[in-house]
Amino acid sequence: MAARTAMGMSMVSMLAMEVAENAVDYHLTGGVVAFQDPKFWAAAVLSIGAGYLAPLPYNYLRLRKYGKACH
Numbered sequence: 001m002a003a004r005t006a007m008g009m010s011m012v013s014m015l016a017m018e019v020a021e022n023a024v025d026y027h028l029t030g031g032v033v034a035f036q037d038p039k040f041w042a043a044a045v046l047s048i049g050a051g052y053l054a055p056l057p058y059n060y061l062r063l064r065k066y067g068k069a070c071h
Contacts, residue, residue, distance in 0.1 A: 009062050013055035020054035021047040 028043035 009059065013059055016055040016058065017051040021051035024050040 024047040025043055028046065029040055032040075034040045
């Protein structure tokens with residue numbers, strides 16, 4: 001049961017987060033890692049934001065379906 005729950009929520013959420021972060025990062029930087037470039041760090045911040053927002057609708061619907069609350 002625990003494995004099914006993990007695959008049902010955690011895995012889907014993590015995949016959505018990673019795909020969103022990598023897509024935004026690659027789109028903005030072209031895959032170039034330049035630690036000294038401020039544009040790189042701006043892209044990193046935007047990709048983290050995209051990774052946070054991407055799985056929210058899915059997680060909300062799953063929590064609502066099973067009657068769970070986050071608080």
